[in-house]
Ligand SMILES: Nc1nc2c(ncn2[C@@H]2O[C@H](COP(=O)(O)OP(=O)(O)OP(=O)(O)O)[C@@H](O)[C@H]2O)c(=O)[nH]1
Protein backbone atom coordinates (compact mmCIF):
# COMPACT_ATOMS: atom_id res chain seq x y z
CA UNK A 1 0.00 0.00 0.00
CA UNK A 2 1.33 3.47 -0.82
CA UNK A 3 1.34 5.94 2.04
CA UNK A 4 -2.39 6.65 2.27
CA UNK A 5 -2.18 9.61 4.66
CA UNK A 6 -2.51 13.26 3.68
CA UNK A 7 0.39 15.56 4.44
CA UNK A 8 -0.16 17.14 7.89
CA UNK A 9 0.46 20.63 6.53
CA UNK A 10 -2.71 20.30 4.45
CA UNK A 11 -4.96 19.98 7.52
CA UNK A 12 -6.55 23.00 9.13
CA UNK A 13 -9.49 23.85 11.35
CA UNK A 14 -12.36 25.30 9.34
CA UNK A 15 -15.24 26.07 11.71
CA UNK A 16 -17.49 25.08 14.57
CA UNK A 17 -21.11 24.33 13.78
CA UNK A 18 -23.33 24.35 16.89
CA UNK A 19 -26.57 23.79 15.00
CA UNK A 20 -26.18 22.21 11.56
CA UNK A 21 -27.95 23.59 8.47
CA UNK A 22 -27.45 22.41 4.86
CA UNK A 23 -25.71 25.71 4.09
CA UNK A 24 -22.88 24.77 6.47
CA UNK A 25 -21.57 22.30 3.88
CA UNK A 26 -19.65 23.49 0.81
CA UNK A 27 -19.91 20.66 -1.73
CA UNK A 28 -16.65 18.93 -0.79
CA UNK A 29 -16.92 15.32 0.39
CA UNK A 30 -17.04 14.90 4.16
CA UNK A 31 -16.09 12.10 6.52
CA UNK A 32 -17.43 12.28 10.09
CA UNK A 33 -15.84 10.81 13.20
CA UNK A 34 -18.39 9.90 15.88
CA UNK A 35 -18.78 7.97 19.09
CA UNK A 36 -19.42 8.29 22.79
CA UNK A 37 -17.96 11.06 24.83
CA UNK A 38 -14.32 10.37 25.78
CA UNK A 39 -13.94 7.46 23.32
CA UNK A 40 -11.01 9.27 21.68
CA UNK A 41 -12.58 11.01 18.65
CA UNK A 42 -10.49 14.18 18.81
CA UNK A 43 -7.31 12.18 19.56
CA UNK A 44 -7.87 9.86 16.60
CA UNK A 45 -8.66 12.79 14.33
CA UNK A 46 -5.40 14.49 15.35
CA UNK A 47 -3.54 11.25 14.56
CA UNK A 48 -5.33 10.85 11.24
CA UNK A 49 -4.40 14.42 10.31
CA UNK A 50 -0.90 14.13 11.74
CA UNK A 51 -1.35 17.25 13.88
CA UNK A 52 -1.32 16.94 17.65
CA UNK A 53 -3.27 19.95 18.82
CA UNK A 54 -5.68 20.43 15.93
CA UNK A 55 -8.82 18.94 17.49
CA UNK A 56 -9.09 19.68 21.18
CA UNK A 57 -8.71 16.63 23.39
CA UNK A 58 -9.56 16.43 27.04
CA UNK A 59 -9.85 14.30 30.13
CA UNK A 60 -13.19 15.98 30.68
CA UNK A 61 -15.91 14.13 28.79
CA UNK A 62 -18.24 16.23 26.71
CA UNK A 63 -15.56 18.61 25.54
CA UNK A 64 -16.59 18.64 21.88
CA UNK A 65 -20.10 20.07 21.99
CA UNK A 66 -20.65 21.04 18.39
CA UNK A 67 -19.70 19.75 14.96
CA UNK A 68 -16.11 20.79 14.25
CA UNK A 69 -15.04 20.95 10.61
CA UNK A 70 -11.45 20.36 9.47
CA UNK A 71 -10.20 20.76 5.94
CA UNK A 72 -7.78 18.12 4.61
CA UNK A 73 -6.13 19.52 1.50
CA UNK A 74 -8.64 20.92 -0.94
CA UNK A 75 -10.64 17.75 -1.48
CA UNK A 76 -11.89 16.51 1.91
CA UNK A 77 -13.56 17.85 5.02
CA UNK A 78 -13.46 15.83 8.24
CA UNK A 79 -16.09 16.46 10.89
CA UNK A 80 -15.59 15.79 14.61
CA UNK A 81 -19.09 14.96 15.90
CA UNK A 82 -20.22 15.84 19.42
CA UNK A 83 -19.75 12.88 21.77
CA UNK A 84 -22.89 11.15 22.97
CA UNK A 85 -23.63 9.54 26.30
CA UNK A 86 -22.10 12.08 28.65
CA UNK A 87 -24.08 11.37 31.81
CA UNK A 88 -23.42 14.68 33.58
CA UNK A 89 -24.61 16.98 30.79
CA UNK A 90 -28.02 18.60 31.33
CA UNK A 91 -30.77 16.81 29.39
CA UNK A 92 -31.54 19.83 27.19
CA UNK A 93 -27.89 20.02 26.13
CA UNK A 94 -27.75 16.29 25.40
CA UNK A 95 -30.90 16.54 23.31
CA UNK A 96 -29.52 19.47 21.37
CA UNK A 97 -26.31 17.55 20.56
CA UNK A 98 -28.34 14.53 19.53
CA UNK A 99 -30.64 16.50 17.28
CA UNK A 100 -27.72 18.27 15.70
CA UNK A 101 -25.96 14.97 14.93
CA UNK A 102 -29.15 13.35 13.68
CA UNK A 103 -29.98 16.25 11.34
CA UNK A 104 -26.46 16.26 9.96
CA UNK A 105 -26.00 12.51 9.47
CA UNK A 106 -29.39 12.11 7.82
CA UNK A 107 -29.45 15.41 5.95
CA UNK A 108 -25.99 16.36 4.69
CA UNK A 109 -25.58 16.14 0.93
CA UNK A 110 -21.78 16.00 1.32
CA UNK A 111 -21.34 13.36 4.03
CA UNK A 112 -19.81 10.28 2.39
CA UNK A 113 -19.02 8.12 5.37
CA UNK A 114 -18.92 7.78 9.12
CA UNK A 115 -16.06 6.44 11.19
CA UNK A 116 -17.77 5.10 14.33
CA UNK A 117 -15.41 4.88 17.27
CA UNK A 118 -15.91 2.33 20.00
CA UNK A 119 -13.62 1.76 22.95
CA UNK A 120 -12.15 -1.69 22.41
CA UNK A 121 -12.78 -2.50 26.07
CA UNK A 122 -16.45 -1.51 26.24
CA UNK A 123 -19.65 -2.90 24.82
CA UNK A 124 -21.66 -0.67 22.46
CA UNK A 125 -24.30 1.55 24.09
CA UNK A 126 -27.77 2.39 22.81
CA UNK A 127 -26.33 5.71 21.54
CA UNK A 128 -23.59 3.88 19.62
CA UNK A 129 -26.22 1.70 18.01
CA UNK A 130 -28.28 4.76 17.17
CA UNK A 131 -25.38 6.40 15.38
CA UNK A 132 -24.72 3.16 13.51
CA UNK A 133 -28.33 2.98 12.49
CA UNK A 134 -28.46 6.67 11.47
CA UNK A 135 -25.41 6.14 9.25
CA UNK A 136 -27.04 3.11 7.67
CA UNK A 137 -30.36 4.94 7.29
CA UNK A 138 -28.61 7.91 5.68
CA UNK A 139 -26.93 5.53 3.20
CA UNK A 140 -23.46 6.51 4.47
CA UNK A 141 -20.33 4.43 4.16
CA UNK A 142 -19.37 3.07 7.55
CA UNK A 143 -16.33 1.74 9.32
CA UNK A 144 -15.86 0.94 13.00
CA UNK A 145 -12.57 1.94 14.61
CA UNK A 146 -11.88 0.34 18.00
CA UNK A 147 -9.93 2.84 20.10
CA UNK A 148 -7.32 2.73 22.88
CA UNK A 149 -5.92 -0.63 21.74
CA UNK A 150 -2.66 0.22 23.53
CA UNK A 151 -4.50 -0.46 26.80
CA UNK A 152 -5.36 -4.05 25.85
CA UNK A 153 -3.10 -7.12 25.49
CA UNK A 154 -2.95 -9.12 22.25
CA UNK A 155 -5.07 -12.11 23.31
CA UNK A 156 -7.75 -9.96 24.88
CA UNK A 157 -7.89 -7.80 21.75
CA UNK A 158 -8.90 -10.57 19.41
CA UNK A 159 -11.45 -11.80 21.92
CA UNK A 160 -12.94 -8.29 22.15
CA UNK A 161 -13.00 -7.90 18.35
CA UNK A 162 -15.08 -11.08 18.10
CA UNK A 163 -17.46 -9.96 20.88
CA UNK A 164 -17.96 -6.50 19.32
CA UNK A 165 -18.42 -7.89 15.82
CA UNK A 166 -21.17 -10.17 17.12
CA UNK A 167 -22.80 -7.31 19.05
CA UNK A 168 -22.85 -5.08 15.95
CA UNK A 169 -23.57 -7.87 13.46
CA UNK A 170 -20.45 -6.94 11.49
CA UNK A 171 -17.77 -9.06 9.88
CA UNK A 172 -14.87 -8.99 12.44
CA UNK A 173 -12.50 -8.22 9.56
CA UNK A 174 -14.27 -4.86 9.19
CA UNK A 175 -13.50 -3.68 12.71
CA UNK A 176 -10.24 -1.72 12.73
CA UNK A 177 -8.12 -1.88 15.87
CA UNK A 178 -6.60 1.57 16.50
CA UNK A 179 -4.62 3.59 18.99
CA UNK A 180 -4.16 7.35 18.89
CA UNK A 181 -1.29 6.85 21.32
CA UNK A 182 0.81 4.46 19.20
CA UNK A 183 -0.61 5.23 15.75
CA UNK A 184 -1.72 1.64 15.25
CA UNK A 185 -4.50 1.27 12.68
CA UNK A 186 -4.22 4.82 11.30
CA UNK A 187 -3.16 3.65 7.83
CA UNK A 188 -6.01 1.14 7.83
CA UNK A 189 -8.54 3.91 8.52
CA UNK A 190 -7.08 6.04 5.71
CA UNK A 191 -7.10 3.08 3.39
CA UNK A 192 -10.83 2.63 4.01
CA UNK A 193 -11.63 6.35 3.73
CA UNK A 194 -9.61 6.71 0.53
CA UNK A 195 -11.57 3.77 -0.87
CA UNK A 196 -14.81 5.68 -0.23
CA UNK A 197 -13.46 8.75 -2.02
CA UNK A 198 -12.00 6.92 -5.02
CA UNK A 199 -13.67 7.51 -8.39
CA UNK A 200 -16.33 4.86 -8.99
CA UNK A 201 -16.75 4.14 -5.27
CA UNK A 202 -20.26 4.03 -3.87
CA UNK A 203 -21.55 0.86 -5.43
CA UNK A 204 -19.89 -1.41 -2.88
CA UNK A 205 -21.86 -3.02 -0.07
CA UNK A 206 -21.76 -1.07 3.20
CA UNK A 207 -18.71 -2.14 5.20
CA UNK A 208 -20.38 -2.72 8.52
N1 LIG B 1 -4.26 5.23 26.13
C1 LIG B 1 -4.94 5.93 25.22
N2 LIG B 1 -5.66 7.01 25.59
C2 LIG B 1 -6.35 7.67 24.64
C3 LIG B 1 -6.36 7.25 23.28
N3 LIG B 1 -7.18 8.08 22.58
C4 LIG B 1 -7.63 9.00 23.47
N4 LIG B 1 -7.15 8.76 24.71
C5 LIG B 1 -7.43 9.55 25.93
O1 LIG B 1 -8.83 9.54 26.17
C6 LIG B 1 -9.28 10.82 26.64
C7 LIG B 1 -10.40 11.37 25.74
O2 LIG B 1 -9.86 11.63 24.45
P1 LIG B 1 -10.57 12.64 23.44
O3 LIG B 1 -9.85 12.47 22.14
O4 LIG B 1 -10.64 14.00 24.01
O5 LIG B 1 -12.03 12.00 23.36
P2 LIG B 1 -13.33 12.54 22.60
O6 LIG B 1 -14.05 11.34 22.13
O7 LIG B 1 -12.95 13.54 21.58
O8 LIG B 1 -14.12 13.22 23.80
P3 LIG B 1 -15.32 14.30 23.69
O9 LIG B 1 -14.87 15.42 22.80
O10 LIG B 1 -15.47 14.71 25.12
O11 LIG B 1 -16.51 13.59 23.19
C8 LIG B 1 -8.04 11.71 26.69
O12 LIG B 1 -7.53 11.67 28.00
C9 LIG B 1 -7.09 11.02 25.71
O13 LIG B 1 -5.73 11.27 26.02
C10 LIG B 1 -5.58 6.09 22.93
O14 LIG B 1 -5.53 5.63 21.78
N5 LIG B 1 -4.91 5.48 23.93
Ligand SMILES: [Mg+2]
Pocket residue numbers: 041042043056057063064080083
Ligand atom coordinates in the same frame (compact mmCIF):
# COMPACT_ATOMS: atom_id res chain seq x y z
MG1 LIG C 1 -13.58 15.52 21.27
